[in-house]
Amino acid sequence: MSARQVCQNFFCGALAPFHKYRQNALLDATIALINGASLTLTSIGRYLPGTAQVKNKIKRVDRLLGNESLHHDIPLIFRNIISMLTNRLSVCVIAVDWSGYPSQEYxxxxxxxxxxxxxxxxxxxxxxxxxxxxxxxxxxxxxxxFEAVNPKARVIIVTDAGFQNDWFRHIKSLGWDFIGRIRGNVRMRLDSKGEYWFRRQELQASTKPEYLGPGMLARSKYTRCDGHFYLHKKEPKGRKNKRSRCGIARPSQIKDARSAAKEPWLIFSSTNNFKPREIMKLYSRRMQIEQNFRDEKSERFG
Known part of the structure; x- marks a missing residue:
């Protein structure tokens, strides 16, 4: 089966509501990327299938990218694809994260x-x-x-330490679960210790994942969020910082990364239905989204 037939079968439901020309143009652009094009207008145009001249192919891609109707349809396209991917899943584990672009404008x-x-x-x-x-x-x-994911599926949102209690509370309001890492000087309280508030630095972690129990995150009443705490300290892997001869040194980033790697994982979650090692396993798979970002920023794809 050719790449075009695979794409047609995969996207037929998601693209069905849209104009036939737009469907064909999107499929041809997808085939161009599969054939080796990078994410630039001229590169996609040069790799478009068909017998037309290269200049006409590039103009076709230019018209596609400037199509205002397509821009209005993008949210619906995303919604249809998400619904198609999650429709048959009973459990959806979704990683969410931010990433910057080299220009730093967006x-x-x-x-x-x-x-x-x-x-x-x-x-x-x-x-x-x-x-x-x-x-x-x-x-x-x-x-x-929330509007696009299968409503019958159990959804677990996995995030790093950049997301705070407002984020956690909103996830709970949607009926979903969350798993997130806690860093910084935020205070927490465990039900087993009464009204004693303490910082995460006071906890003693071991190499075996541990369930600390239910509790409260953040001392301020308007920012509090209740959940379950887990703690784990991985054994050191002995990694050394290596930089290529022409690479740019970023001491502050290296220092932050080294500090984060040495810290134990203090995980905050809305659920206690998983064993401690399963919670740690789910959080560790959050790194898959970092691979997405690296693919997008690579010279081959971006």
Whole structure:
């Protein structure tokens, strides 16, 4: 079966409501990327299938990218594809994260479905860098994802330490579960210790994943969120920082990464239905979304 037939079978349901010309143009652009094109207008045009001259192919891609009707249809296309991918799943584990672009003018907020191997990107929003970590943007993003994901599936959102209690509370309001890492100087309280509030640095972690019990995150009443705490300290892997001769040194990033790697994982979750080692396994698979970002920023694909 040819690549075009595979794409037609895969996207037939998601693209069915749209104009036939737009369907064919999107499929041809997808085939061009499969054949080796990078994500630029001229490169996609040069790799378009068909016997037309290269200049006409490039003009066709230019018309496609400038099609205002297509821009209005993009949210619906995403929604249809997400619905198709999650329709038969009883459990959806979705990683969400931010990533910056080299120009630093924009950031992308992305949700990817965790599966075997690389995760599958579900939804991506491009926003100005000044709105990175914006609570309203993140809540609107979750609402859009909620409208598209299979309503009968159990959804677990996995995030790193950049997402705070507003994010967790909104996930719970949608009827979903979350798994997130806690860093910084935020205070927490365990039900087993009464009203004693403490910082995560006071906890003693072991190499065996441990369930600490239910509790509360954040001392301020208007920011509090209840959930379950898990703790685990991985054995050191003995990695050394290596930089290529022509690479750019970024001491602050290296310092932050080294500090994060040495810290134990303090995981905050809305569920206690999993064993501690299963919670740690689910959180560790969050790195699949980082592979998506690396693919997008690579010279081959981007």
């Amino acid at each position: 950031h992308v907020l992305r949700a990817s479905l965790i599966c075997d191997g690389r995760s599958l990107p579900l939804l991506s929003w491009i926003v100005p860098s000044e709105k990175q970590q914006n609570a309203k943007v993140q809540q609107a993003f979750l609402n859009t994802l």
